[in-house]
Amino acid sequence: MCKSFTRYVSLSSGLLRSFNKISGLVVAVARKRVQDTVNNYGFMQLNKSFVSADDVAKRAGVSRSAVSRTFTPGASVSEETRQRVMEAAQALGYHVNQLARGLMRSESGIVCLVVSEMDTPYRARLVRALTHELQTAGKIAMLINTDRSDGSVDAALRQTLHYRADASILLSGLPDKAITRLCLNSGQRIVLINRDDDIDGPFRINLDDGQAARVAVSAFLRAGCRHLAFANSDVGTPSLMARERGFIAAAAEFGLEVTVVRHGNTVYESGRKIAQTLFTEPKRPDAVFCVNDLMAFGLMDGARYDFGLNIPEDLCIVGFDDIEQSSWTSYNLTTFSQPVDEIVKSSVAWLQSDATAGRVRSANLHAPLIWRKTIRNKL
Amino acid sequence: MCKSFTRYVSLSSGLLRSFNKISGLVVAVARKRVQDTVNNYGFMQLNKSFVSADDVAKRAGVSRSAVSRTFTPGASVSEETRQRVMEAAQALGYHVNQLARGLMRSESGIVCLVVSEMDTPYRARLVRALTHELQTAGKIAMLINTDRSDGSVDAALRQTLHYRADASILLSGLPDKAITRLCLNSGQRIVLINRDDDIDGPFRINLDDGQAARVAVSAFLRAGCRHLAFANSDVGTPSLMARERGFIAAAAEFGLEVTVVRHGNTVYESGRKIAQTLFTEPKRPDAVFCVNDLMAFGLMDGARYDFGLNIPEDLCIVGFDDIEQSSWTSYNLTTFSQPVDEIVKSSVAWLQSDATAGRVRSANLHAPLIWRKTIRNKL
């Protein structure tokens, strides 16, 4: 029986509602397929009834294989049948069921993005760019929020397995090695962005934090700064710690010590708090490298409004990420730019690379310093 | 043949690589199932080989149905078999294939979020909150980026159909009615957040923009402002236009005219630009309602740094959205708060509501004014 385009259930006088009250068995049976008839009650839409390839085949007068082949690039179909199939599909509003296709091809087209606090400017930008790039690569992004603390990265990767994702991209947290291995063994590909992990198999993208730290130190020195400080969170992510270590090491090369303050999360308020402790100290720093732009903003506001300091005259600041707000006139922050485009491109390229080929393991990207107004030119 | 826990392919001396070169047919056959053997070459992972319910059943010595029932809440399984199944599943790393389950249940558990420019603070917050809420409701979010201009909202909804999403939530753009209807007819539920549409079927969430505009006017009046202006983008989204109309109307009630400036997108730079045109005019406004916090920031920076105006002494400003940056000391923006939590809760609640019940059509939410420092207390 050919199902037509508009699908309404014809159930006179509210019979549909009573379906809910009777046993689950009957509901289940009734749910399956309902033939079309003219609706004389209330134009109630039928719950769940996508049009299938069978419907299209019937309407076009061909076999179901023909329909499948029409929508499979490179398959053998004559131009004539393709036309007829397309026409019928159009009329019926047919869309290939990717779930079923994924089942057959064992390739769902789904890529999971695992991320927490995704409303953070840098993360949001990354997610946006990733989804876009994935889409143009013919994949689709599934977003898994790991805001909850209870081992949720592991739970996220489990979700990833449930949906037979082709790959997972981790922007936050670090999963248990056992789970990672499980994913890898299931044929999933894993990309780790800015998280360090010694497990073999995932593609790791990292920034050259040490180099950036060195650049920061020399920029401060050229500006005549002598009392360096480093504002960090106590999140302790490897990349954040790498910046800290790198900064301390680079400063040491010039015989300078660094005052390190760690507080809270990598957010505005933490920067604000750090300003409090940093500028009430006896030897006030004249240069601060903030692990993060958000913290830099907090620090700047603290310095300006709580201590009346002028930036960059009294105080030079460098941030990291180059989020949009950094270019706003109120901040005009000199900061290291996350190479979001490169990160995204190399991730997706790796996902599409041949699995059996000698696989690249990691990428090390450079974060250039964007000069604005928070470091003075000369002493 | 029972597949064991660790799955490595044993192919001595690089045979695997040569697979690529031979005909597609052989590859396809080889891809299917490969028996386990000890790997004596290089620990190459087998591409794509999730463990299935069959494997678990075999290991646990029960039927496949038993496995299925173990993972189906409310199904009838004895405690003993459940134990054995769980144990086997654990050992094998089994995860129910949601794609296949969705195929049977015709309920994928997928909810699509259709959004453009998702790195905008307000949108990012909404996406974060939505994904979180959906996850706790047992759904999973699929993110569809509609940044490209070419009718991409329609394309997005097509994707939605491809993946048999249970529902779509539109945060950006507005789809063609035909597509919307197609989705609805396929049994999909649609939520429109802050986009107006006269089509019947979707759940529409809107803010009371008119009321907010009235509040803004009276706040300005109480502060002694007399020259009101409205800073808008020329995006022309219904909700943005509603704010504009509401503001003009409310001002008119007090016999005041409003200078309206529209420019570009709803971003910082546009606010900056608008400041240029607004403050070079002969009769400079002393109060500006910005359609958006981002534009408000741009306007504030323009007013302060290009024109040396003091806020709120010379100029009062109100924004809309209450994004995180609004509370930063540099801005301290008095603004209307998007009730993100309410939006999210009501959306997800509606998605879970009974389809056959008398369905609610829309929600009208209130955006309260958050008082900070950009409106002076008294004249």
Add this chain to the structure above:
DNA sequence: CGCTTTTTTGCAAGCGTGTGCAAAAGTTTC
């Protein structure tokens, strides 16, 4: 213990697709 009632279990059909295989149809060649 035998009977009835309840719970558990396996079988098999089906969800919507892709695809190898062989048959059918079309095309070229002599």
Add this chain to the structure above:
DNA sequence: GAAACTTTTGCACACGCTTGCAAAAAAGCG
């Protein structure tokens, strides 16, 4: 026009799961 080839087509099985149905096992009962 027949033989040799190529392209197109339909059949049927597979993917991994859910679930109605009936048979089997367990439990309750007099």
